[in-house]
Structures are given as structure tokens and as C-alpha cells.
Amino acid sequence: MNDRHMEVAVPDSETLEPVRERMYAYCFPNVPRTLIEQDAFEGAVRLQYIHEETARLTAGELPEGVQGFRIGDFQMTFSSNDGTGRLTAKTICPAAYGLLLRHGLLYRGAEGRRADAD
Numbered sequence: 001m002n003d004r005h006m007e008v009a010v011p012d013s014e015t016l017e018p019v020r021e022r023m024y025a026y027c028f029p030n031v032p033r034t035l036i037e038q039d040a041f042e043g044a045v046r047l048q049y050i051h052e053e054t055a056r057l058t059a060g061e062l063p064e065g066v067q068g069f070r071i072g073d074f075q076m077t078f079s080s081n082d083g084t085g086r087l088t089a090k091t092i093c094p095a096a097y098g099l100l101l102r103h104g105l106l107y108r109g110a111e112g113r114r115a116d117a118d
Helices: 013-027 035-057 094-102
Strands: 066-070 075-078
Touching: 013 035, 013 094, 035 094
Parallel strands: none
Antiparallel strands: 066 075
């Protein structure tokens, strides 16, 4: 998925809730504990929402998942997509991924996350 972000309508909390839940699942077992982690997580949720809305609004420009295209005897090949809506390495917004990674919400490092770090 391209990392394009258009200007989209400001979402309400109800609209963001499904994105937030998918983002929690993507980060599992990590959860944002400190205020800095919570702010980073909410920023990633907003970036993912804008990313998905941009993809939805520009879907007619180029079919998502097109891997091949041939003009003579018209042929198009689509990539496999499970259609679950689950966030994966292919579907997460690269900017949101970077934000989560930088704040330690994706992987536990060799030193681990300190439980007393607030």
C-alpha cells in the first residue's frame, strides 16, 4: 500500500475505534503504558485512518493489488488478499509503523521494556 495521505474529514472517536482495535492487535502483546507511548499510539491510529481513507478515496485510480498488466489480449494479475481487514506488514501505514516501532510498541528489544518506566 502506498504511503499517501490526503486531507480527509476529521474522524470522531466512534469512527477511529475499529482502527484503534486493529492497531492494538497489530502491537500485541505490547500495549502503550506511558503517556509518550499512548500519544505515539494515538498518532499512529490517526495516520492509519488517514492512510486507509486515502486508499479508499483513490481506489479508482489504480486497482489495489494489481501485480501484472498486459495490453495485448488484455490480462491483469491480482495479488492474494484475505480481505479480513487485519493489519499486516503490507497494509499498515508506513508512517504509523515507524511511529509504533520508534516508541517500542512493536517488538521487545534485547533489553526489554522496563515495567517501572513511566
